[in-house]
Amino acid sequence: MKKSFLAIALVAASLQVFAQNNNVVSAKRHLEDWQSGHDTADLKSAKQAIDEAAVNEKTKSEPKMFLYRGQVYETTYETQMSVASKKFLIASGKMTAEAVQKSQTEGYLKADTGALSIAAYSYLQVILLDPKGGYADEAKIGLNACATHMENKAIVDNNTQNYTESLIFFERVLMGMKAQGVSDTTTRYKHLLQNTATSAERAKNDAKAITYYNEMIKIGAGKDVPYSELNRIYMAQKDTDKAIAAIKQGRAAFPDDLNLLNAETNLFIWKGQKDQAKGNLQLAIDKLNKQTLSPEQKDLLGRLYAILGGIFDREAFLRNDKGDFVLPMPADFGAKFQKADTNYKMALAISNNDFDYNFTLGALYNNRAKYILDQFNALTAKQQEPKQKGVEEEAKIWLTKAQPFLEKAYGIKTNDPNTMRQLRIVLIGLYARTGQEDKAKAMTEQK
16 A cells, blocks of 8 residues: 555656746737737736745746746737737827837836846846756847836936935846956946946935945046045045045046036135146146037037136235135235136137126126225225325226126116115215216115
């Protein structure tokens, strides 16, 4: 009786193995049926069969099972995308290129990413279990398709400001590339690494952002980008030592890069190191002036001139903690004033209709008039008497020079109400001081 029982048990075990292997084959057959007829019942049957095979001890580690599982779940994901896209197109009633693009975005937003993740994992297991086997080549094709979907999903999430999800999918693609041994010297790897780092920063995951930006530096990706972004992150964290170190490292690697030069200049300005800042600004200006400039570069050149002019402006018109001018004028006032004047005019020559450039040049001349009057008012009555007429005439000359630039700035306007209020007060005072009562009255009555 015992022998007979064992024989029956062996037969039963053999039938169970066959049944589970049959589930793998059945999943493939149902998937092929779906591909030819697009009957959702076939896809459902394929998924049911492969899910049973995936948990069975006899088949759950087979490369063939993982390959078919990857194909079933990849197809499931793509079908969900297709359904969501078609619904969007039907609802929009359009077939324009823009509508199609939006429908694809809708597909990525609505499809179940869990299915995509299972597909990618399954393909990767085929490659890891049997990298030289007969199923590996098919698995690599499927894995690349999943990686493309994940990257597109990450881009869609980034564009819809869902940065945490975007980071998740960029990281999965990156990990997949690393698992396959893709070289970090390839352009695609470097581009993906930069997108991952950017997503991490936008997701406010500074730790990961720092890790990925440092990896970019290690493999020479992104040129100035990782140094500039590390500087920005560290400055936000108020870790100025690391911020300075990042820019210093970047400047050593790319001494001619204007972005890094400008970032270093901003650090010098922030630290009050005016001489270093002025040296960097002049260096950047000289570099740009030797090139044929794009519109963006011309705009940058104008801003550099304005910033450099602003430093000389503040050095000429020294102020105390209350914002009042420090008297008397510094010994090199004339030279500082002239350099501020020259640089402001260079900025204005690049962009004549810029509010800031007109405002700062007008304010420079207006401040010179005020400086003259402040110095005069600091004298005793006896000292003032012989100088009064000359001082008033000199002040009027500078106010007259300031007027067209301040008026133009007022005509251009800015979105900052405080600046506009300040400008109105300056113009009213200017008109009153130069005998233009009608203009002063009209400006005063404006609402």
